[in-house]
Amino acid sequence: MKIRSPRYHRETPQRYRLEAAKTESGKVYFPPRVYYPGGEKAQPYKMSDRGRVITYTVIHTPAAEYSDLAPFAVGIIELEGGGRITAQIVDVDPSEVKTGMRVKVEFRRMRTEGDEGLLCYGYKVVPE
Amino acid sequence: MPDVGIVGYGAYIPRYRIKAESIAATWGADAENYKRGLQLREKSVPALDQDTITLSVEAAKYALKRAGIDGSRIGAAYVGSESHPYAVKPTGTILAEAIGATPECHTADYEFACKAGTEAMYNVYSQVKAGLIEYGLGIGGDTSQGAPGDALEYSASAGAAAFVFGRGNLIASVDETYAFMTDTPDFWRREHEHYPQHAGRFTGEPAYFKHTLGAANGIMKKAGMTADDFDYVVFHQPNGKFPMAAGKRLGFPREKIETGWLVPWLGNTYSGASPLGLTAVLDVARPGETILMVSFGSGAGSDGFIFTVQDRILEVQELAPRTRPQLDENKIYLDYGRYAKFRGKILRNK
Incomplete structure (x- = not known):
């Protein structure tokens, strides 16, 4: 399945630069929203590139376009300073991934649309 | 003292490696020939989700960290490579977007075989010097x-080095530059071809050595310096043997070459090769030390730079991962089968 250029382009601030929003009470929203709970105001916030694994699962039978990468781990990562992302955990044997493991965000190619389509980039995490 | 030079640098080397023995065993070759003759022991391999853009972005982030500036202050971002992921669509736009340099930023992708990286450095330096x-x-x-x-399969590897150039607050001043170039058909790749062609031994004397020695002698003459005036020298390193031979012919002792001589363990990172040698030197250099850097790109030409390391180097060396630990630690070795899969060398159904 091919991603449409407008959608890919619209998401680059988050996929490329982890641009989030932080409310007056210090809560981080990723991606930013139009309205925040309780009517709070929020400011743009760039999330940290360091964090730790909160939980993860190992994918052995992914969608066809990710089959070359299997098996791989996908985890929820809590970033330093607030905010959580769901990200693939790469450059590590999935059997070595542990809850609480420290990780670093890296810029990686997320999808390759055959020989003709877009190359889609974004964030993954690697052991720190 | 020149006030334009390097204010930040960064290196990125993938974790995956393949040993010369694994390649030689597949093709019935003698690994010792490559290890002894060309001094190629192992090489880096990009992960399945890495390419020139991802490697360059990581190196650029480290360079910005050492420079202590935000990406939005970058006025030009030039990437030199012979493996730009798109045939038509710039590497530079994706890189600039990823580091937050858009929209007020000029980008261009450079190609000149293994010299494209120093071309990018030269042109960014020139723009800063011109005040643009x-x-x-x-x-x-x-x-x-x-x-x-x-x-070439024993050497062709992956990595990137990035340099922020600026005026003032330098970690290394650029004291002199020089370019030496002729039309020499030693190595090429035609459009739509997967792999380059090379002219065997013709890649040596008439190509690598003529241009490397020409640029090194030219820049030293221009600066009124000799081999004795330098603490380090970094050459392009297509294999382990060539830079050592070039150094010897120019009168540099082995110890002045070794710090920036990464190829036996890294392979030839093409456009990243001499730039990564320079990051390895900057990782350990002390204020006041002088560095000669000479790249080489087939086709053919060499760029020369003379740097003097400044006091601020000591404040930035620890701010991002150093080059040598990335090369020596946390390695993941691949067998030839996985390497072939990683590099897209297996014929498959679409």
Whole structure:
């Protein structure tokens, strides 16, 4: 399945630069929203590139376009300073991934649309 | 003392490696020939989700960290590579977007075989010197290609180095530059071909040595310096033997070459090769030390730079991962089968 250029382009601030929003009470929203709970105001916030694994699962039978990468781990990562992302955990044997493991965000190619389509980039995490 | 030079640098080397023995065993070759003759022991391999853009972005982030500036202050971002992921669509736009340099940023992709990285550095330096931009990024990065079974397969590797150039607050001043170039058909790749062709031994004396020695002698003459005036020298390193031979002919002792001589363990990162040698030197250099850097790109030409290391180097060396630990630690070795899969060398159904 091919991603449409407008959608890919619209998401680059988050996929490329982890641009989030932080409310007056210090809560981080990723991606930013139009309205925040309780009517709070929020400011743009760039999330940290360091964090730790909160939980993860190992994918052995992914969608066809990710089959070359299997098996791989996908985890929820809590970033330093607030905010959580769901990200693939790469450059590590999935059997070595542990809850609480420290990780670093890296810029990686997320999808390759055959020989003709877009190359889609974004964030993954690697052991720190 | 020149007030334009490097204000930040960064290196990125993938974790995956393949040993010369694994390649030689597949093709019935003698690994010792490559290890002893060309001094190629192992090489880096990009992960399945890495390419010139991802390697360059990581190196650029480290360079910005050492420069202590935000990406939005980068006025030009040039990436030199012979493995730009798109045939038509710039590497530079994706890189600039990822580091937050858009939209007020000039980008261009450079190609000149293994010299494209220093071309990017030269042009960013020139723009800063001309006063057109405050800061700029010059990057050399590649996920280079070598045909299966060819001698190049033992060397073609992956990595990137990035340099922020600016005025003032330097970690290394640029004291002199020089370019030496002729039309020499030693190595090429035609459009739509996967792997480059090379002219065997013709890549040596008439190509690598003529231009490397020409640029080194030319820049030293221009600066009124000799080999004795330098603490370090970094050459392009297509294999382990060539830079050592070039150094010897120019009168540099082995110890002045070794710090920036990464190729036996890294392979040839093409556009990233001499730039990564420079990051390895900057990792350990002390204020006041002088560095000669000479790149080489087939086709053919060499760029020369003379740097003097400044006091601020000591404040930035620890701010991002150093080059040598990335090369020596946390390695993941691949067998030839996985390497072939990683590099897209297996014929598959679409």
